[in-house]
Amino acid sequence: MMDDLITMGQQAQQAAQQLSQLSTSQKNHILKLVAQSLRKHTDEIVEKNNQDLGNADGLASSFVDRLTLDDERIEQIAVGVEQVVALQDPIGDIDKGWKTEDDLYITKQRVPLGVIGMIYEARPNVTVDAFALTFKTGNAVILRGGKEALLTNIQLVEAIKEVLRDNDIDENAVQILHDTSHKTANEMMSLTGYIDVLIPRGSARLIKTVVENAKVPVIETGAGNCHIYVDEFAQAQMAADIIVNAKTQRPSVCNAAEKIVIHSSVAEQFLPIIAAALKPYNVELRGDERARAILPDINVATEEDWGTEYTDYIMAVKVVDSLDEAIEHINKYNTKHSESIITDNYANSEKFLQRIDAACVYVNASTRFTDGFKFGFGAEIGISTQKLHARGPMGLNELTSTKYLIRGNGQIRE
Template identity: 65%
Template sequence: MTDDLTQIGANAKQAAFQLANLDTETKNRVLNTFADELLRNTNKIVAANQADLKNATDLPAKFVDRLTLTTERIADMAAGLRQVAGLADPIGNVDTGFTNKAGLMIEQRRVPIGVIAMIFEARPNVSVDASALTFKSGNAVILRGGKEAINSNTALVNILRSVLKVNQLNENAIQIIQDTSHEMANQLMHLNQYVDVLIPRGGAGLIKTVVQNATVPVIETGAGNCHIYVDQTADAQMATNIIVNAKVQRPSVCNAAEKLIINANAAEKLLPKIAQALADNGVELRGDDRSQQIVNSILPAADEDWSTEYNDLIMAVKVVDTLDEAINHINQYSTGHSEAIITNDYANAKKFQQLIDSACVYVNASTRFTDGFEFGFGAEIGISTQKLHARGPMGLNEITTTKYVISGNGQIRQ
């Protein structure tokens, strides 16, 4: 593979033209072979990942967790590939069809976007997830991962490219940029001639840099300052279980809960139990004055805590008087990712879902379910926190576009 970005772009564009005509049976066969080869090369992938981990001594624990590949995680990636293979192919689907007054038959069909570029941080699974979804949807992909995961990403991509070659398909449907410099990333952000859309995945800093500097179209993803609101009617055990799961199961990911908002009428009874369960799992709590008065182990929260995505075993707590106050606070500080309400009040549940302005809004469930695999997409290319052109976990349909196909029999416009 070359690091000449213009050549990479041209290669991707050519591969995209070929992929657009690939039949579903071939796509699915290749995706299953991708999975087979990942499993067969597990030791090679783990060895490459160990080389990255050896160089990750200065990284925070949350990044090391994202970077680490285990036998189980590789098996999960393979399972995701097989699930993508089992999904319906969106290409060629007709969203709508009609005949206009001139007798023209007009169809709106699903087609690939073309060339999708990814800039992402220390998450090697993105290489596989993005490759699976772009391949199934007929798009070529250009991957630019961080330097922390270069060995892992290269190993994974080389395995996928070898499968393409064996199947006499264009290897350049999947390409990785070896140069992990900021300058190369900046060039990719301006590769308008070849890149149809750029998707960043990573921390708030990376996403902000791409959104502010790219000239190619960008789908903003990722940052997750996620909230859970405990209503006054919430069941104590359900609330505790959900909050601990959302915060503790994997605190370094974007769908982990970062903030706990609790109604004052429930706080005296429920907050001590919830706080103890979180403390038992190593979570540091930072709260407002009212929460500190109820649980004296809660540390004072600073103004910046309400807008911070910790990606760590830290959670901020706020006591509110009403559902409206909770909704207003969440909408002020949320990144538009995932929020949840725990309640036994149907009207409050529906109001929360209606008025919270985020991509995913839960009633009585953990925010950790915001995930393409959990939603049945097989994998995700990212979780969009914007409103155009996609929102929430992006699967196959979200990385296609449409075109109108019109058939006539000699009509001319009068």
């Protein structure tokens, strides 16, 4: 089935005008009804999901797991929508205000971005999650999910659209591409003038493709080659606890640590303690020459290792002679995501905080806290690793723009 992207873009812009003017209570009312509609249509959704699963023969079991919906998972998705109801609506917030030398009163007010595009992969829950967050912030959304979840996604969107139609909300507030070809995805990435921002969610490969091909503005999310630097003034036990947590609590995610950088004055004493702490989790350690002189059984870390995000039970260890060398190494190889120093030294902590170039820089804490929920945002659209518009965990605020309202009494410019 062919999608007419230009028409979809125009329809989304039209819907966005209505959405931008809805009150918070109207938006919350719709979201509550959407949660109910998902529960009501559970059987149809599961049926379509079974059809998708039937077409998924031969795919990896982890992939099939991400694709699968059952009654319990649909209930979780519905509860997720209800949680968005409870979040504060940023639209209308005044960021700042002042009076100019010409006696104009200016306020900078939060407004929706307009039309958001989402390109994602197997998980059908992203379909509903993306709608809930973009709708709460008054944006229209155009979705392009993975082809393996197409029938499920269409059914989920239909359950949402039913509520929109019944409540005189433009149903083009949410649209989904029925054609999941690369050609149509590329058309979507080129929809300049219609899509205000495109957010890819998924594998590093997907994100790279979008960043390299999109002509519309993109927020880059994802890749995390995160380091824990164990300073010469670190406590061994704290270092080991944080490294174990940052590596093993959920190794597949972007805020998991991939590298240990350790000061040479404590390496000999600490590395055996850290290695012993990681052993029960079967973490494969790789090291430079100096690390291997202390831990002779570990594998060699090559140049390629320093820049690799393993997202697996693997860590590489580098021994350095100074904080400066650690900072230089991290700034060279990191993906600007999350970096942590373990130290009891004040000056070193401040130097690390200021000189490391990353979205989130930690002292004495696990990189696993880089997360919209843990940050207290109540939601997470993704974690931006770029510097424009949003950096780090993105909550509802990052789905908004601003406009200036200027109130005068007849001013003209001299």
